[in-house]
Amino acid sequence: MTEEEKKKRAEMADIEKIIGHVLRIGVLTSAAVIILGLLLALITGQTGYPTNEFPTTFTAIFQGIMVFKPFAITMLGLFLLILTPVLRVVVSIYAFAKENDQLYVWITTLVLVILAIAMWIGYLGK
Incomplete structure (x- = not known):
């Protein structure tokens, strides 16, 4: 094995570690935010919204977070959980580009x- 191949393998191992860290941090962060929202709901005894209403837009979620509405915080945690695998795909594109594997890029x-299209369609469909 040449020195260049060793370097490339070490680089790929580092990228795989980064991908693992991204997934771990994403899941732990989203779990912490969801738990915070649920704890606030248990402590206050309310969700911050009238019955059968909840934030469905980014604006509504972030407005609810600014005033510590428990359900908005929980929705942020769910949003972060959904974004975690998307971020993994972005990091994978970088990894494949580093390997010069254009087909997989x-x-x-x-x-x-x-x-992105599926998320956009889902957002429009509410």
């Missing part, structure tokens, strides 16, 4: 575009 970019 394009495939993973296509996956990212599909995820």
Whole structure:
């Protein structure tokens, strides 16, 4: 094995560690935010919204967070949980680009575009 191959393997191992850290941090952060929202709901005894209402837009979620509405905080945690695998796809594109594997860069970019379109359609459908 040449020195260049060793360097490339070490670089890829570092990128795989970064991907693992991204997933771990994303899940732990989202879990902490969800737990905070649930604890606030238990402590206050309310969600911060009238019955059968909840924030469905980014604006409503962030406005609710500014005034510590428990359900808005819980929704932020769920949003972070959804974004975690999307961030993993972004890091994967970088990893494949570092490997000079153009086919997988394009495939993973296509996956990212599909995820973005699906999230956009879901947002429009409310």
